[in-house]
Amino acid sequence: MKSIMRAVCFYSMLLFSFSASANLITLMPDKTSYSAGESINLEIYLNNSNPSMSWLEFDVNFNDFDIAFSHFEETNDVLLNSSYSDAFDMFGFAPVTVLVEFNSDWTSNLTPSFKLGTATFTSINANNGNFSLGYLDVQDDNYMSIAHQSVVVSEPTVWLLFLVCGVWTIVQRSAVKSLHR
Numbered sequence: 001m002k003s004i005m006r007a008v009c010f011y012s013m014l015l016f017s018f019s020a021s022a023n024l025i026t027l028m029p030d031k032t033s034y035s036a037g038e039s040i041n042l043e044i045y046l047n048n049s050n051p052s053m054s055w056l057e058f059d060v061n062f063n064d065f066d067i068a069f070s071h072f073e074e075t076n077d078v079l080l081n082s083s084y085s086d087a088f089d090m091f092g093f094a095p096v097t098v099l100v101e102f103n104s105d106w107t108s109n110l111t112p113s114f115k116l117g118t119a120t121f122t123s124i125n126a127n128n129g130n131f132s133l134g135y136l137d138v139q140d141d142n143y144m145s146i147a148h149q150s151v152v153v154s155e156p157t158v159w160l161l162f163l164v165c166g167v168w169t170i171v172q173r174s175a176v177k178s179l180h181r
Contacts, residue, residue: 023047024046024047024048024136024138025044025045025046025047025058025116025136026045027043027044027060027132027133028042028043028044029041030042030043031129033127033128034129035123035126036123036124036125037122038123039070039121040120040122040123040129041119042060042118042119042121042129043117043118044060044098044115044116044117044118044119045115046112046113046114046115046116047112047113048112049113049138050112050138050146051112052140052141052146053102053139053140053146054101054104054139055099055101055102055138055139055140055143056098056099056100056101056102056137057098057099057136057137058097058098058133058134058135058136059095059096059098059134059135059136060095060096060098060119060131060133060134061094061095061132062095062130062131063127063130064094066124066127067094067122067124067129068121069089069092069094069119069121070120070122071087071119071120072086072096072098072119072120073117073118073120075114075117077109077115078100078110078115078116081102081106081110082101082102082103082106083102083103084099084100085098085099085100085101085117086099087099095134095135096119097135098116098119100116104141
């Protein structure tokens with residue numbers, strides 16, 4: 001029993017000691033695999049966006065032998081807080097380029113993290129719906145690029161887990177010593 005508890009403590013500490021991060025844009029397909037002719041809905045989210053962002057342009061990469069772009073539909077919140085938004089592919093080939101120009105007061109109506117919209121594709125062949133983020137450009141009102149980087153996501157502290165496992169070990173040792181007296 002002791003060895004099982006030690007293993008659980010060790011692997012828990014190992015698991016929780018890694019940090020996580022969230023990119024500016026998250027792509028979330030509705031399923032993990034698709035049959036030929038099936039619709040693919042790819043939800044696109046912005047995470048911890050810079051409040052001075054005015055212009056956003058990015059590419060969604062995919063295999064255009066297996067998937068064809070149909071259309072992009074922004075959420076109502078984005079539609080009401082932007083003066084321009086569009087998504088297109090060049091003559092039916094990947095990637096899809098998404099462009100959004102936000103109103104200057106978008107931060108008073110949207111939080112820094114929100115759903116941008118849904119891109120719809122059609123599966124040409126059976127596939128697993130692999131999408132990735134390509135080119136990315138974020139600009140402010142003066143057309144100056146804004147740094148975009150991964151943001152560390154807060155996680156439960158591993159020190160609490162160390163403390164719990166340490167106390168458990170001390171209690172177990174004292175219990176064993178008292179039994180042997």
